[in-house]
Each structure stands twice: as C-alpha cells, then as structure tokens.
Amino acid sequence: MDQLVTHKESESEHKSLADRLAAALREEEFVLYGQKIVSLVANPDERPFQEILIRFQEEEAKLLPPGSFFPILEECGLLPFVDRWVVSRITLWSHLAQTIRPECKLPNNSINLSTTTLSDQAFIEHTRRHLHAAALPALTLSFEVTCDSALEQFKGLQNLMAHLRPHGCGFVLARFDGSKGAFELLRKLAPEFVKLSPGLVRALGQGSTGLSRVDAINRECHRLGIKTIAEHVESDQTITQLRMLGVDFGQGFAIQSPQRLA
Numbered sequence: 001m002d003q004l005v006t007h008k009e010s011e012s013e014h015k016s017l018a019d020r021l022a023a024a025l026r027e028e029e030f031v032l033y034g035q036k037i038v039s040l041v042a043n044p045d046e047r048p049f050q051e052i053l054i055r056f057q058e059e060e061a062k063l064l065p066p067g068s069f070f071p072i073l074e075e076c077g078l079l080p081f082v083d084r085w086v087v088s089r090i091t092l093w094s095h096l097a098q099t100i101r102p103e104c105k106l107p108n109n110s111i112n113l114s115t116t117t118l119s120d121q122a123f124i125e126h127t128r129r130h131l132h133a134a135a136l137p138a139l140t141l142s143f144e145v146t147c148d149s150a151l152e153q154f155k156g157l158q159n160l161m162a163h164l165r166p167h168g169c170g171f172v173l174a175r176f177d178g179s180k181g182a183f184e185l186l187r188k189l190a191p192e193f194v195k196l197s198p199g200l201v202r203a204l205g206q207g208s209t210g211l212s213r214v215d216a217i218n219r220e221c222h223r224l225g226i227k228t229i230a231e232h233v234e235s236d237q238t239i240t241q242l243r244m245l246g247v248d249f250g251q252g253f254a255i256q257s258p259q260r261l262a
Helices: 002-026 070-075 079-100 121-134 147-152 154-167 180-189 198-206 208-223 236-245
Strands: 030-036 049-059 062-064 108-112 141-146 170-176 193-196 227-230
Touching (some): 002 070, 079 108, 147 154, 154 180, 170 180, 198 236
Parallel strands (some): 049 108
C-alpha cells in the first residue's frame, strides 16, 4: 500500500512539473547562461565564443539544471519549442548588445538542438525570420548537435544545414569520439567545429595513449578544415596539453563556470 501511495505521489509530482514547465515556456521563465569557449591558440582576432545553457527558475534563487527537466520536456513534445525560444532570446540579446556597444565583437553563440528539432521545418523558418529581423553578422549563431542525434536525424540535419548556412549559421558536431563511424559522419556533414567527447579529454591524463589519440583526431579534423573544441576541461594541466596538441578551443570549469547572460 505504501508503495502504491508513493507511486501515485510521484506521478502527481511529475504531472505538476510538466504543467509548470509548459506554463514557464509560455511565460518565458527559463533563464539563459553562457559558458566561454576560449581560443587555445595565439590568434588575437579570434571571435568570442560561448555555449548557451538553459536553466529553469523553479523558485526564487533556485535554478534547476537541464538534466532534471529536459526528459519531461521531451516526453511532452516541447523541446522544439524550447529551441525556438532560445533562438529568439539569443538573437534579441545579440541585437541589443550590437546596438549598445557596436565596437565590440558579438560572440558566436552555440545553441544545443534536440533530436526532434532537426526535422522541424518550423524551426528553420523561425530562425531565418529572427536572424533577418536582428541583422546579425555571420556566425552569431551556431547549432550544436551530438553525433547520436546526427545519426538518428541525418536527413533532417542535412536539410537544416542547407537552409541555415546561407544565413550565416555554423554547426558544431558534439560528443565526437574519433571512431570510424564518427569520421564518416564528419566528412558527410563538414561542420565548422567538432567538440571532442569528454572521454577523450579525460584520457589526456592517462598517459601517452590518450595524448596520441587526441593528437591524431585533431590533425585529421584540421586536415578537413574543421576546428576542434575540447569540453569538460577541468585542470590547468589539461589546458597545457591541449595547447601542446594544437586543439583550437577549450571549455570547462578550469576556464570559466557558466555565467548568467546579462
């Protein structure tokens, strides 16, 4: 009996949070953060770069990370609407920043896309409309897609890239593990950036094998004209190793924790 009551309470809490998230999306109660992706090579002209992260402000001063509410948004079919909301907010934020401080370079904002968004034609039209209205320079928006999502919605992603690249959008292929299949995907899609999987970055601390693997992946990406990003960079030692290997960008708590967008 106790287990049944607990199960019903859990279901009730789940539905309550789902309803709350749907209302929050309508009322724009999500909060955007940015985490710097910094250049690791000596290039003073490199444009600022950041990954856009979303949080849900459940209560005052209480922010929920995406892992706690994205599964519910996915279950309710709301993730494409979240992705559209992020695009509208970032294009507005960028337009205001450009208006207030025209002398400053706008950052390249990397926005994570859900798998379902990759086949959503409405997302393409929404993004084109907002980019046109904001009159932003190229590479103000990049879209980050995991290898798994790219495989699942390959045709949709190809269509998305074909329609949004002419409007100045870039693409990041994330969770890249350097496998044969991952490189086949990379060659077909030719994104502007590759984000190395956290496992590859962690392997740098495990000796020469990890260093050699990242070095080989980095060289091949550069040969294909694709810039590399290492995420989950957690120590100064890792930064030094990445610089030695010539990896283009780094991201992680050793560089900067996520900051709320002004």
